[in-house]
Amino acid sequence: LWEKIIKILKYQIDEVEFNTYIKPLNVHEYKDNTLYVWVESTFMKEKVEQRYKLNMMEIINDILMMEASQRINIIFELKQAAEEKFENYISVMDTQKKLINNLNQRYRFENFVVGKGNELANAACIAISQNPGIVYNPLLIYGGSGLGKTHLMHAVGNAILDKDPNKKVLYCTSENFNNEFINSLRAGQFANVQNFRDKFRTLDVLLIDDIQFFEKVFGQGTGSVEEEFFHTFNTLQELGKQIIMSSDRLPREIRNLSKRIESRFDSGLSVDVQKPDYETRLAILKNIADSKSVIISDEVLEFISSSISSNIRELEGALTRVIARSTLLRKAITLQLVQEDLADLLKKQQSKITANKIITTVSGYYSIPLDEMKGKKRQQEITNARQIAMFLLKDQLDLNLTTIGGLFGGRDHSTVISSIRKIETRMKEEIVFKKEIDNIKQKIVE
Numbered sequence: 001l002w003e004k005i006i007k008i009l010k011y012q013i014d015e016v017e018f019n020t021y022i023k024p025l026n027v028h029e030y031k032d033n034t035l036y037v038w039v040e041s042t043f044m045k046e047k048v049e050q051r052y053k054l055n056m057m058e059i060i061n062d063i064l065m066m067e068a069s070q071r072i073n074i075i076f077e078l079k080q081a082a083e084e085k086f087e088n089y090i091s092v093m094d095t096q097k098k099l100i101n102n103l104n105q106r107y108r109f110e111n112f113v114v115g116k117g118n119e120l121a122n123a124a125c126i127a128i129s130q131n132p133g134i135v136y137n138p139l140l141i142y143g144g145s146g147l148g149k150t151h152l153m154h155a156v157g158n159a160i161l162d163k164d165p166n167k168k169v170l171y172c173t174s175e176n177f178n179n180e181f182i183n184s185l186r187a188g189q190f191a192n193v194q195n196f197r198d199k200f201r202t203l204d205v206l207l208i209d210d211i212q213f214f215e216k217v218f219g220q221g222t223g224s225v226e227e228e229f230f231h232t233f234n235t236l237q238e239l240g241k242q243i244i245m246s247s248d249r250l251p252r253e254i255r256n257l258s259k260r261i262e263s264r265f266d267s268g269l270s271v272d273v274q275k276p277d278y279e280t281r282l283a284i285l286k287n288i289a290d291s292k293s294v295i296i297s298d299e300v301l302e303f304i305s306s307s308i309s310s311n312i313r314e315l316e317g318a319l320t321r322v323i324a325r326s327t328l329l330r331k332a333i334t335l336q337l338v339q340e341d342l343a344d345l346l347k348k349q350q351s352k353i354t355a356n357k358i359i360t361t362v363s364g365y366y367s368i369p370l371d372e373m374k375g376k377k378r379q380q381e382i383t384n385a386r387q388i389a390m391f392l393l394k395d396q397l398d399l400n401l402t403t404i405g406g407l408f409g410g411r412d413h414s415t416v417i418s419s420i421r422k423i424e425t426r427m428k429e430e431i432v433f434k435k436e437i438d439n440i441k442q443k444i445v446e
């Protein structure tokens with residue numbers, strides 16, 4: 001019976017996996033409808049149970065359907081006498097390495113549409129994928145949400161692995177990094193921290209997404225996550241390993257970064273991704289339609305491209321929704337159907353911006369409580385946030401000055417106008433400040 005199982009498995013799985021996991025197994029007993037199998041190490045036991053046990057049982061039951069009609073279980077046991085053979089372990093680790101990568105296979109350069117807003121980021125990523133660790137290290141991709149940062153990072157990883165499957169590439173968000181590190185500490189064993197370090201500091205390519213999250217955890221308590229990231233970063237950089245980071249803003253706009261971390265983040269190349277222009281949006285939609293093999297008239301694609309401009313994720317979402325609706329209702333995708341379908345979405349998008357939304361976004365962005373935004377205090381930070389909120393209320397909603405003053409505890413219109421002027425002047429003079437305001441604007445519509 002065992003031999004039959006092995007024979008069938010051999011056809012089903014990859015040869016390397018077969019030799020690593022299945023070949024070393026040994027049946028030593030069969031009783032009470034249970035097959036007892038010896039494995040050589042706990043590591044192997046875990047892997048075999050996870051990957052092949054179910055499969056084996058299915059095969060057994062298939063075979064037995066023909067020969068008898070009993071259900072059979074398999075138990076893997078650690079062979080007492082068997083020592084963990086070090087070489088064996090290493091070879092398993094090697095196969096593991098090739099098997100594990102957590103990249104999204106769909107995010108590739110081939111399906112990334114290049115336009116004005118992302119051509120620099122795209123070019124930098126392609127250069128890196130050809131020469132990881134050598135050009136532009138670290139690379140920081142920054143820009144608003146839904147503009148392709150994550151897509152590009154995975155594309156680099158996939159391209160590097162296509163060329164050399166032995167490269168160790170890891171994608172993680174800064175939140176993953178934080179949580180994993182905290183967990184390794186919580187488990188309370190040095191070995192766990194050591195595992196964590198082995199994992200991150202032996203990489204060839206680290207793709208770390210959304211580093212703005214770090215502002216929530218850096219500079220707090222013991223600061224150990226920051227310390228850990230700093231050392232991970234340095235180790236990889238010293239070894240000439242590639243680091244790619246993404247963020248929704250520039251490092252200097254991320255709060256709670258120490259100077260040393262900020263200067264590390266800035267030490268390579270920073271490229272931004274910006275909102276796609278109309279042509280790019282249209283090309284992206286055409287791409288999606290092609291990839292799903294649906295035929296959609298230009299008229300419809302043009303309508304969607306002109307209606308949704310700020311975010312590629314939403315653009316994709318709108319098209320997906322249109323396609324789903326036409327499939328489900330068995331209706332052709334006509335301009336009228338799409339107009340109806342998107343009307344809701346568009347209305348929501350427009351009405352999303354409210355005075356309240358603007359004030360709470362600014363308050364959240366600078367961590368100034370709402371009552372202080374509206375109150376009388378004149379500390380620099382509070383005044384600054386208040387003036388920005390006033391400016392945005394004028395800029396985004398075109399509210400009149402008295403109304404704006406009313407939202408801030410009845411300030412008179414001359415105060416409001418001088419606040420707005422101040423912000424306008426700073427935006428003209430300080431590029432960084434203008435970027436900051438753009439970020440807030442982006443957040444308001446998110």
Ligand code: ADP
Pocket residue numbers: 107111112113114118143144145146147148149150151152284312313316
């Ligand atoms: P971000 O990480 O900047 O928030 P994502 O990379 O998650 O944005 O992109 C959102 C969605 O839009 C993804 O499904 C991605 O594949 C798609 N996308 C973004 N930019 C492009 C592009 N230039 N061409 C094709 N698809 C894109």
Ligand code: MG
Pocket residue numbers: 146149150151209
């Ligand atoms: Mg992303």
